[in-house]
Amino acid sequence: MSCDIYHDLLGDYVDGARASTRPGDERLAAFERHLPACADCQALVADFTSIRRTASMLEEHVPPPRLWTKIAASIEEERRRRWWQRPLADAFPGWLPIAVAVSVAIVIAGFTWFAWNTAPPEVVQQASAPAETLPVAAEAHYDEAIAGLQRLAESQDGSLDPGTRAVLKENLAVLDRAISESRAALADEPANTLAQESLLDALDTKVALLQDTVALATDEGTLADDAAAPQRN
């Protein structure tokens, strides 16, 4: 009989799988019956076991202390850069797909408008306004979502430990400053796409942070309930 049919089981067997603990695994049981009569498989099991045992005892390589110093310095350097000086993907990870979607929507809306409209160029110029109002609509949508999440987060505020609550509030304050700065920039220059993107970025990050806060508070609350449950009984 060719041993090849059992090769996928050899690893499981070396890792400790046995038919006695896997009732119904007929192939493993067949392999265990095959093993005492097969010198090749016995040699493989012995060698693999020896390799596995030695591998589990390999010594740990210790990172030099300077490694954390270098990491901490790089993080600090990155933090000192203002959020708008960082690449968008680093400053607000997770926002780019929305940015792409919004940009594509604007391009499609503009293209469709031009295709349907036979108005003279100056009218076309004026009609581009609806496309520019799209970020405003998105902003209103964000404001609504943020208001709802903030209400939810405030109602569960007590579930978070004071330290976590403090850092979350501090972070929200930073985001609120970023939102105010972007809105001020847009008030001066409404067509500034970078400012529009930055505003939506900051709003998106705030939504994500509030979602995390609610999730964290819910988890904490559930844990507290679980911990309290046996005492009620």
Add this chain to the structure above:
Amino acid sequence: MRTADLELAARCRAGDADAFEELYRQHARRLFSLVVRMVGSAEDAEDLVQEVFLQAHRKLAGFRGESTLGTWLYRLTMNHCLDHLRGRQAKMSRATESLDDEDAAEPMAPAPAVPPAISRMDLEKAIAALPPGSRAAFLLHDVEGFEHREIAAILGVSEGTSKSQVHKARLKLRAILRR
């Protein structure tokens, strides 16, 4: 566990430097050892682990707790290592190897058995000779002690592929150690 991870991630995101150092202290030793064995150089490992933690710091906003922070960090680390090795291979104009379809297993030859007590140094040298994909799976399974389903999540492959890579790695190590 997940709650602790989420809380630590939230503290890191909120700019708590102590929290990020805590994350580093929890995982740096194991990750550093893994990277040294993956890339074969402590100097390169130092640079790679630094990049991994910087990327982790930037990407923590995307951590939603679907896996543990440890698994998430291992995934970042292995992606960095495999990219690094692919880059190195490209530079040296070697034949590229796919993660899921590496060289065929060594044929079984009637040679002396692997000694029951393998020297750790011999095993370290033999591991360095493995192709990157099976080296990654072997290190995660036999050295780090991960289950195949965890390795599948870390390497972005199926559980079956993880098992197959570990099997290939053991066969190749056996062939090297019997020489």
